[in-house]
Amino acid sequence: MTDYALGIDLGTTNSCVAIVEHGKPLIIANKAGYKTTPSIVAISESGKRLIGQLAKRQAITNATNTVYSTKRLIGRSIDDPEVQECMNTFPFEICEGPHNDVRVKMKDRVYSLPEISAMVLSELRQVAEDYIGERINEAIITVPAYFNDAQRQATIDAGKIAGLDVMRIINEPTAAAIAYGTQSQKKQTIAVFDLGGGTFDISILSIDDGVFTVLSTTGDTFLGGEDFDNRIIEHLVLNFARENNVDLRKDPMAMQRLKIAAEKAKCDLTELTTTEINLPFIQTASDGSALHLNAILTRDEFENLVIDLIKRTLKICQVAMMDANVTQKDIDEVVLVGGMTRMPLVQMAVSEFFQTQPAKNINPDEVVAVGAAIQADELLHSEMQHVLLDVTPLDLGIAIHGGKFHVITHKNTTIPCSNSTVFTTSFDNQTSLRIIVLQGEHTAAAENQVLAEFTFSGIEPAPAGTVDVEITFDVDADGIVNVTARDLKTKKEHMVSVSRSSNLTPEEIQAMMIENADYLVSEKNGEEARNLIAHIRSSMQALRDLVQTMSLPDPISSYAVTLLKRGGEAIERPDDLQNLRNVSNDIDGAVELIRES
Amino acid sequence: MAGNLHIDAHVVARRCSVKSPDYSQLTSLDWVVLDFTDGLRTFDEMLQIVPTNREDLAAAYIHLRLLGILTWNSPNQTASKGSYSYTNLSGQGTGSRDISRNPNLSRSSLNALRNTASVSLEPTVSGYSDEVCAQYLPPKYFTTFRRFEPTLTDKNLDIPVEVQAFIEFIHDNLASFSPYDLLGLPEGQRDKAAIKQAYLLRTKQFHPDRYFRKNTGPFAPRIAAIFKAVTNAYTTLQSR
Numbered sequence: 123m124t125d126y127a128l129g130i131d132l133g134t135t136n137s138c139v140a141i142v143e144h145g146k147p148l149i150i151a152n153k154a155g156y157k158t159t160p161s162i163v164a165i166s167e168s169g170k171r172l173i174g175q176l177a178k179r180q181a182i183t184n185a186t187n188t189v190y191s192t193k194r195l196i197g198r199s200i201d202d203p204e205v206q207e208c209m210n211t212f213p214f215e216i217c218e219g220p221h222n223d224v225r226v227k228m229k230d231r232v233y234s235l236p237e238i239s240a241m242v243l244s245e246l247r248q249v250a251e252d253y254i255g256e257r258i259n260e261a262i263i264t265v266p267a268y269f270n271d272a273q274r275q276a277t278i279d280a281g282k283i284a285g286l287d288v289m290r291i292i293n294e295p296t297a298a299a300i301a302y303g304t305q306s307q308k309k310q311t312i313a314v315f316d317l318g319g320g321t322f323d324i325s326i327l328s329i330d331d332g333v334f335t336v337l338s339t340t341g342d343t344f345l346g347g348e349d350f351d352n353r354i355i356e357h358l359v360l361n362f363a364r365e366n367n368v369d370l371r372k373d374p375m376a377m378q379r380l381k382i383a384a385e386k387a388k389c390d391l392t393e394l395t396t397t398e399i400n401l402p403f404i405q406t407a408s409d410g411s412a413l414h415l416n417a418i419l420t421r422d423e424f425e426n427l428v429i430d431l432i433k434r435t436l437k438i439c440q441v442a443m444m445d446a447n448v449t450q451k452d453i454d455e456v457v458l459v460g461g462m463t464r465m466p467l468v469q470m471a472v473s474e475f476f477q478t479q480p481a482k483n484i485n486p487d488e489v490v491a492v493g494a495a496i497q498a499d500e501l502l503h504s505e506m507q508h509v510l511l512d513v514t515p516l517d518l519g520i521a522i523h524g525g526k527f528h529v530i531t532h533k534n535t536t537i538p539c540s541n542s543t544v545f546t547t548s549f550d551n552q553t554s555l556r557i558i559v560l561q562g563e564h565t566a567a568a569e570n571q572v573l574a575e576f577t578f579s580g581i582e583p584a585p586a587g588t589v590d591v592e593i594t595f596d597v598d599a600d601g602i603v604n605v606t607a608r609d610l611k612t613k614k615e616h617m618v619s620v621s622r623s624s625n626l627t628p629e630e631i632q633a634m635m636i637e638n639a640d641y642l643v644s645e646k647n648g649e650e651a652r653n654l655i656a657h658i659r660s661s662m663q664a665l666r667d668l669v670q671t672m673s674l675p676d677p678i679s680s681y682a683v684t685l686l687k688r689g690g691e692a693i694e695r696p697d698d699l700q701n702l703r704n705v706s707n708d709i710d711g712a713v714e715l716i717r718e719s
Numbered sequence: 720m721a722g723n724l725h726i727d728a729h730v731v732a733r734r735c736s737v738k739s740p741d742y743s744q745l746t747s748l749d750w751v752v753l754d755f756t757d758g759l760r761t762f763d764e765m766l767q768i769v770p771t772n773r774e775d776l777a778a779a780y781i782h783l784r785l786l787g788i789l790t791w792n793s794p795n796q797t798a799s800k801g802s803y804s805y806t807n808l809s810g811q812g813t814g815s816r817d818i819s820r821n822p823n824l825s826r827s828s829l830n831a832l833r834n835t836a837s838v839s840l841e842p843t844v845s846g847y848s849d850e851v852c853a854q855y856l857p858p859k860y861f862t863t864f865r866r867f868e869p870t871l872t873d874k875n876l877d878i879p880v881e882v883q884a885f886i887e888f889i890h891d892n893l894a895s896f897s898p899y900d901l902l903g904l905p906e907g908q909r910d911k912a913a914i915k916q917a918y919l920l921r922t923k924q925f926h927p928d929r930y931f932r933k934n935t936g937p938f939a940p941r942i943a944a945i946f947k948a949v950t951n952a953y954t955t956l957q958s959r
Contacts, residue, residue, distance in 0.1 A: 289931075333919045501931045504877075509922050509929075538927060540947045598943065599927045 127289065127502040128250055128261035129297070129495025131488075132239060132277065134193040134320030134346060136461070137161045138491040139246040141254065142499035147301070147492045152249045158487050159249070161319075163241045164188040165229040171641065173245040185213040185378040187228045189238055191348060194320045195224045196235040196280075197273030197625065204344050211352075213374035223625035234626060237634050239280035244642060247284060261286045262498040264490050266321040267293035267339035267515055270561055270571055274601070275624045283634045289501055290600060294318070295325035296336055296512060297493030298459045302484060303329040304496055304508065310454035311337070313442070315472055315480075316490075317435060318460035320346040324439050326446035326453070335511040338445035338534045340438055345431065347388075347462040353427040354384035358399065358417055366413055368405050376404050380415075387419050392464050396420045425467045432471050439475060445534055456480045459489055511536050518595055518603060521558040521567035523548050531595045533563070542594035544610065550586045554579035557593065559605050559620055574620045578607040581614075647699050654702040655693050661709045662689045668716050678716065685709050726762050726777045732784075732791040733758035741786060744846060752779045756789060785846045844869065844884045855885040855924070857903050864888050877933035882924075890941040898952035901945075911957065918953040925949060 129147075131138040136158040140149045149157045154175045164177035165187045172180065181188040191212070198205050200218040209216045215227040225232045243263070251258055263286075265277050274291050281288035295314035302312065309330045316323040323341035327334055358380060359370050370376045383399050390397040401415040443449060456472060458480045463469065473479050500508060513536055519529040522545070531541045547555070555578040562570025581589055590610040597603050603620040626634075662685075668674075669682050685708055692698070692705040734756060745753070748771060755768055766776055783789035845865045852861045869884045876883065889896070899906050902917040923929070925946040927939070935942065 330915070331919050333922050501928065504929070504931060504933060509926050511922060511926070536950050538943050538947055539950060540944075596947075 125502075126250075126254055126256075126258050126260075127495070127498035128247065128258055128286070129491050129493065129498050130243065130246055130261055130263045131294065131297070131491035131494060132193065132242065132263050132265075132280075133158075133161055133318055134191055134348070135161060136319065136487065137242050137246055138488055139250050140488070140491040140495035141250055141258075142495050143254075147495050147499075149488045149491060150250050150253045152245075153252075159242070159245060160190075161193065161239075161242050162188060162190045163192075163228075163238050165231070169229065171241065171645070173241050182375065182378045182382065185374045186215065188378075189214050189226050189228060189233075191320060192226070192235045192238045194344065194348075195226075196239060197269070197276035198224055200224050213378055219625065221625045221627075234630075234634070236276050236280040236283055236626060236631075237638070239277065240283035240634070240638055243280055243284035243286060244638060247286065248642075259285070259287045260289050260498065260502055262290050262292055262297075262494045262501070263288055264294045264297045264494050265291050266316075266318075266341060266343060267295055267323045267325055268321065268341040268343050269293075270516060271573060271601075271620075272571065272625065273343075276626075279624055279626050279631055282631050283638050285635060285639055289498060292494060292497060292510070293323070293325065293336075293339060293512065293515070294459065294490045295323050295339060296327070296334065296510065297490045297497065298457050299325070299327045299329065299334055299493065300496050300508060300510065301489045301493035302455075302457045302481060303327075303334060308454075311448060311452050312455045312457055312481075313439070313453050313476060314457045314459060315435070315439070315463065316341075316459035317462040317468060318346050319462075320344070320348055322346060322435050322438065323459075324435070324442040326442055326448060332507055333509045333511060335536070336513045336534070337448065338442050339513060339515060340442045340445060342434070342438060345434060347460070349431055350388055350428050350462060350465075351381060351384040353431070354387055354419065354424065355380050357419075357423075357427055358384070358415065361417065362404075362415055366405070366407065368407065368413060370405060370415075373405060376401075379404065388424070388465075391419070391421045391424050392466065394421070421466075429467075432468060435468075436471060436475050450475070450477050453478060457484060457489070459486050461487055512599075512601075513537060514539070514597060514601070516561050517563055517570075518559070518561055518573075518597070520593060520605075521560055525567050527560055527562070527565055527567045527570055530593060531597060535597075537597045537601060538599050540594060540596045542592050544590050544592045546587050546591070547581065547584070547589045548586055551583035552586065552589070553581045553583055555581065555591055555607065557605065557607055557618075559603070559618070573603065574605065574618055576605075576607075576616065576618045578609075578616045580612075581609060582612060648696075651696045651699055651702055654699075654706050655696060658689050658693060658702065658706050658709060661706070661713055662686055664713050665709055665716075668713065672716065674716065678719075682712060682716075685712055726780055728761065728763040730762040730780075730791045731759065732756050732762070732765075732780060732789050735787055735790045741846065741848075744782075744786060746779070746782070748775060748779045749783055752776065753783060753788065782845070844888075847881070847884075851881065853903070854920075855889065855903065857900055857905070860892075860900070871937050873936060875934070876936050876938065877930060878935055878938055883938060886925075886938050886941050886945065889945055893944065893948055896948070898955045901949050901952040902956070904956075908956075909959075914953065914956045918949065921946075921949045921953075 126141050129140040138149060138158045140147055151157050152159050152174060156175065159174040160178040162174065162177040162181065164172040164180060164184055166172055177188055195205055195208060199222045205224055217225050217227055217232060219225040219234060223234065225234050226238065247258065261281060263277055263281055265274055277291055278288050295316050298314045298316065299312060311326065311328045314325045314327065321341060321343050322345040325339040326337040328337055363369055370380065379401050383401055387397045387399050397419055399415065399417045399419060403412045404415045405413040407413050453476050456476045456478055463486050469480060497510065513534045514531055515533060517529040517533045518531040519527055522528040530543050531539060557576050557578055558572060559574040560567060560570040561573050564570050578591065592608045592610055594606040595603060604617060605620060606615060606617040608615045665682055665686060669679060674682065688705050689709055692701050695701065751769055755765060766773060769776060780789065844867055847865065849861060852864060856864055867888045869887050871887050872880055872883050874880055899908060902914065902921060904914065904917050908914060925942055927943050927946060930942065
């Protein structure tokens with residue numbers, strides 16, 4: 123075990139990695155010098171894997187082989203209406219996996235979503251390892267508070283495929299609160315308003331004496347910055363169609379350009395009151411002439427396009443406060459998370475709603491990763507300066523007679539927890555009880571997610587309503603649920619551990635992990651080979667110069683000739699890494715020797 | 720308590736290597752016993768010299784052993800329930816100075832050692848001070864706790880042995896603890912802030928994250944159970 127553990131904010135559009143070094147949290151910049159890395163993965167024309175900025179840069183020219191926003195799809199089933207919607211709008215191909223899960227296609231190869239996330243995680247891990255100079259295995263990955271079990275498990279799977287030991291999955295708003303709360307010793311109640319690329323989360327927490335208590339957490343997994351972009355895109359497409367009678371939505375390349383332009387326009391309007399969108403040669407008209415998109419978007423127009431989205435977030439804030447049993451005047455501070463909270467209208471709406479100015483000195487793009495790193499470091503070293511009292515994100519219960527959902531552990535219950543309810547038989551001489559474990563918030567059982575199903579049998583025949591069966595839900599600190607059914611008379615028990623339902627089998631995860639590791643090694647070797655070849659070329663030149671300018675005695679001159687020949691051969695075989703290393707060393711040695719003599 | 724005490728007649732006691740044991744808890748009989756302990760006399764021989772009965776002498780022996788001052792190799796290492804079990808006690812090799820080699824060490828010289836040496840408390844509970852007990856229990860449980868015989872204590876776990884005793888005791892008695900007992904509050908405490916403060920303290924003591932991926936052996940489920948009970952107690956008291 124190393125001294126470091128990663129805190130990773132695996133975002134919809136951007137991801138970020140932090141560690142704690144010498145007791146201080148630190149965001150680590152990637153090779154390109156950015157502190158956030160786009161959560162974009164692509165396969166290039168030559169079959170090379172591109173991640174982050176590199177993938178983003180080529181997205182326009184390689185739209186069908188560039189995958190983004192996978193966080194919106196991860197852990198969902200293919201028939202999920204929201205997945206269906208993405209299938210219509212995303213330029214890359216979304217297909218069905220063997221377990222009714224969602225997969226994506228790049229260059230004729232189908233990838234599971236955890237594999238895609240694993241590529242981003244591997245990249246971030248590499249960034250951190252390059253900085254620290256040693257291997258780091260442990261990590262905490264953050265997810266939106268609203269993620270259900272399947273989405274959390276898919277994120278853990280992604281970590282495993284990337285070869286990481288995921289210590290825990292924590293909620294993004296909680297991580298933000300930790301990052302914020304460790305800065306001040308004050309006892310306070312805070313609201314974390316997190317409007318990220320694809321999700322919206324609001325959490326109310328109290329910080330007291332180093333204990334972080336999540337009072338409530340709620341949100342919308344399908345509301346985020348991309349919806350703001352899409353509003354701009356829709357606006358532009360509509361206007362363009364009106365003027366030119368051409369539907370740009372049919373052209374993936376045009377849509378990709380629009381997407382980037384919309385995102386840029388949105389960011390521009392944070393500082394400016396008006397921006398221009400220029401996309402020359404976006405389409406060819408029916409008569410063969412080129413069409414250009416030229417539009418001006420003002421901040422007011424933009425705000426009108428998205429005001430309903432912002433109102434939606436405030437409604438959810440209202441729910442969060444009701445759940446937490448607090449009112450606006452109890453909230454001491456609002457912490458803003460996610461790039462979308464830079465938008466002036468969002469900031470205004472939030473401060474108006476909570477009647478307080480948002481906390482300053484917090485970078486909304488980095489705060490989550492920082493909090494995750496602090497928590498990871500404390501868990502790794504078992505230092506309990508801060509205790510995190512997390513809660514269950516959704517109601518947990520069972521399906522009962524009449525297709526209703528009976529909640530046993532309510533959402534926002536502090537975990538670990540244990541709750542039970544006594545049920546009785548509905549028929550005379552009923553000897554077994556089918557128990558369907560559910561998670562969700564709908565009153566109708568069928569609308570919720572099934573976590574597990576089991577039959578509690580061996581009940582002694584008796585008239586309906588005379589047998590008492592106690593159902594207990596135990597949730598541990600990792601959020602793993604155990605369900606126990608117990609006949610109170612006979613004391614017979616049946617316990618089922620609701621291991622999170624992964625969309626991948628352990629064997630699949632293992633295979634993907636090995637493939638990912640192999641790829642990284644070959645990638646690394648490839649890079650070393652390229653460097654060695656470049657080095658050999660320059661030292662061969664140096665050697666050639668020496669041979670020509672100095673009249674070398676025979677054994678040395680013939681040795682030099684042999685070396686030059688070996689060098690030329692080695693360059694031809696870039697796969698033979700060991701040979702490249704040997705030749706490089708020998709030539710360097712010879713050059714040094716000749717120069718000294 | 721006296722009825723339970725039994726020490727084999729052939730037991731030969733000797734002084735431990737010590738690290739500042741708590742001499743303030745020694746009774747006058749303890750001091751006499753200590754002064755006559757030379758590492759050669761058996762329990763029966765001691766009984767001839769020390770002016771007391773068998774039971775009280777045994778009590779003094781055990782008290783001194785629990786404080787980590789005295790030790791002996793019991794012929795009955797794994798005593799059955801009802802008598803004392805000392806399988807986990809050794810008390811040897813922890814100190815920097817071995818005073819057992821000096822049979823003539825007197826009370827005054829022991830007093831002089833008080834501030835210079837230090838001892839690691841053995842996993843026994845009768846010698847726990849009120850301050851230590853109060854960290855985990857309301858005062859009404861102190862006596863019961865000091866008579867408690869921990870059976871799970873294991874030095875190799877990543878939980879301090881003295882804390883192990885509290886975890887085992889509280890877990891064994893969970894059913895009889897009221898919400899106030901669990902939080903260490905006086906019965907009927909209505910001050911919400913005090914209730915919250917008590918809960919925060921328990922959180923730091925019993926939240927499973929405190930021992931994240933540590934070797935906690937049989938204590939892991941017990942810690943989780945206590946934490947759940949403490950949380951329920953807090954929720955109950957907050958809503959009263």
